[in-house]
Amino acid sequence: MGDIETVAVTDLPDDFTSDxxxxxxxxxxxxxxxxxHVRGAMHIPLAxxxxxxxxxDLDRELLVVCRTSGRxxxxxxxxxxxxxxxxxxxxxxxxxESAGKPIETGSGDE
Structure with a gap:
């Protein structure tokens, strides 16, 4: 997995809504x-x-998150x-969550 870039949660904003x-x-x-889930995240199940x-939007920098990084x-x-x-x-x-960053619950549909 050496070719795949990584980013630490501590280097990310708490909210992606206006990023x-x-x-x-x-x-x-x-x-x-x-x-x-993270506020402002986009949800598409792996499959x-x-x-x-x-x-x-592939014109934006893409960051991918799952439970522990495997997916x-x-x-x-x-x-x-x-x-x-x-x-x-x-x-x-x-x-x-271990870093104490905020999460939202529910479907995220307003």
């Missing part, structure tokens, strides 16, 4: 997302990413093979 330069893609399942890739590495391998750059959030949501 015009980056997109945080959460690839966890719906039940995991509803238990807690759906290939079919929904056109929903992701993030898998989808970044897939994306890199297709020429799409991005970075994995090291430690995922477990690290996010």
């Amino acid at each position: 015009a330069e980056r997109i945080l893609l959460d690839v966890r399942e719906v039940d995991e997302w509803e238990l807690g 759906e990413v290939p079919a929904r890739i056109d929903e992701i 993030s590495y898998r989808i970044m391998e897939y994306l890199l093979m297709r020429g799409i750059d991005g970075a994995v959030v090291t430690g995922g949501m477990v690290a996010w």
Whole structure:
């Protein structure tokens, strides 16, 4: 996994709602997302990413998060093979919560 860039949760903002330069893609399942996610993150479960890739603004820096990083590495391998750059959030949501960063619960649909 040496070719995949990583970023620490401590280097990220608490809220991606108004971040015009980056997109945080959460690839966890719906039940995991509803238990807690980063405000302003985009949610597409891992298995759906290939079919929904056109929903992701690839002009922005792509950051990928899951529970602990495993799924993030898998989808970044897939994306890199297709020429799409991005970075994995090291430690995922477990690290996010351990760092005391805020989360939102529920579907995120207003």
